[in-house]
Amino acid sequence: MKFGIVVFPGSNCDEDALHAARDLFGQEADYLWHKDTDLKGADVLILPGGFAHGDYLRTGAMARFSPIMAPVRAFAERGGPVLGICNGFQILLESGLLPGAMLRNRSLKYRCEHVHVRVEQNDTPFSSAASVGQVLRIPIGHGEGNYFAPSDMLERIETNRQVILRYTDAAGRLDDHSNPNGSVNAIAAICNEQRNVVGMMPHPERACEALLGGVDGRVIFESILRAVERPALQVAGRSR
């Protein structure tokens, strides 16, 4: 399978994502520049972390106008798996590919640390190798990760089981101290209604090697490999 890593001016986790996909999981992987208009045959897309276009107006606000986003949207609409990590998540929100928006962290501080997140759903291409209830220890690094959705939208997200990860303590219990940014319902990751587009604030690509302090992020990549191998979720890879 082939990973496409979308690079915006200001992306800074693109190399980490490529390294994880290619060097750690042995998959083909290539960068897709934001001005490109074709996805180079990618089977899965990652929108990496960083500060796309500088994030001067709002995080992710300008990136949705990049030419690459038209084919990204079309890929997502025909069921292709798309993962937005951190700034990539913010871009997917601003693009309307995921519901909701990000606010400044309630502490107003940039938080850069390991956090615990509990897997809520494993029927997405990015969580299928995990068990529901499994607690992952993965780093975050963001100033605007305070996920917000208006109450009716939030209700729909919860009813549709679109929350994929929640911030918890190490034992998987919800408590306010374990919520690093004030996200509503402790939401750390969500998917779209079709479940093929996932956005997450934690950085799995930074948690794939023991040398970097933990390997809990591997399960996200293992899920991708499993999803693309499994016919039921192989919509995008085969449809082109």
Place this chain on the structure above:
Amino acid sequence: MRARVFVTLKPSVFDPQGKVIADALHSLGYDGVADVRQGKYFELELSAADAATARTLAAEVADKVLANPVIESYRIEVD
């Protein structure tokens, strides 16, 4: 023509910056300040023949770029 666009968080959305500023004002003794909401202010210099055209253009820019409708609303003044 000039348009002024005021972008603010919707009343239902928590404003962490506004909260901190309100707390700071209280610590300075401004107990009469009940609450603070922080927003963004844009001045747009527009090539538009009349106020109505300017307003339409400013509203399009605000809808598409300046404000995120999920969390923000905006108000436009034209002169």
